[in-house]
Amino acid sequence: MQRRNKIKNIGFERGLILNLPNLLTIARIILIPLLVIFFYLPVSWAHLAATIIFVIASFTDWLDGYLARYLKQSTRLGAFLDPVADKLMVSIALVLIVAEPTFQYVSVTTRVMYIPNPIITIPAAIIVAREIVVSALREWMAEIGKRKSVAVSSLGKVKTAVQMLALMVLLYCDPSTNVVLVFTGYVLLYFAAFLTIWSMLFYLKDAWIQLSIVRMRK
Known part of the structure; x- marks a missing residue:
């Protein structure tokens, strides 16, 4: 019985970790290398594509916080990852701009x-x-x-x-x-x-x- 409850708790915690707000935050982190790649593509629309990626990432920054509050799915992982994703995104964008x-x-x-x-x-x-x-x-x-x-x-x-x-x-x-x-x-x-x-x-x-x-x- 105890083992079954333990397995159930592990499954519940895993479900919280992989909830929608956290997945959006992880997606934002994944978009960061794409931002760099598209920014340096040798095509005329490179900067436009990089800007669109940045806009999408910025939107998910607002959306994951809203969903975490609305769905009551705030987690410690989300509280840790969200500011990390924000700072990475802003810092990388600033580096790209300064070096351009x-x-x-x-x-x-x-x-x-x-x-x-x-x-x-x-x-x-x-x-x-x-x-x-x-x-x-x-x-x-x-x-x-x-x-x-x-x-x-x-x-x-x-x-x-x-x-x-x-x-x-x-x-x-x-x-x-x-x-x-x-x-x-x-x-x-x-x-x-x-x-x-x-x-x-x-x-x-x-x-x-x-x-x-x-x-x-x-």
Whole structure:
């Protein structure tokens, strides 16, 4: 009887692991190498295809969270994989954009304008650095039982939306892209970097308050 219950529990846990929200998260991770492959294909529609893949991946980011709440299928695996998939997707997209010569030489009417590489490297570095800092902060707060104090805020969601939009625009750009679209991508990326710093400061402030409370109780 005990063995049967044990087998049943194992089957139940496996079912939770392979639920729809988790499968969508895993699919998002699988899309990442496809994003890189299509971005570098020697065809005229390479950047368009990469952008479509990124849009699909971004949509699954919202969908898996919604389904996990709606179907009540939140799991520890999903809570771990979802932010990992997000950070991988954003980091890889930023690497592709920073390494792309398109964003250094932009055609403007009859001449080519040179844009220094740091112009796009700086906001990309800010975004990646912030993700590392906030991830480490959340791990630290989880250890003292205050993980909810640094949960995703409304400002963080706005930051993510602007960041995704900026990456979609810039991934689409290639040497034939209109200069206005390229600079729109730049502006969105800098705005995302600003929101990135702003939201990080809010998380640090909330974490500091919780740490001060814990220290006072000791």
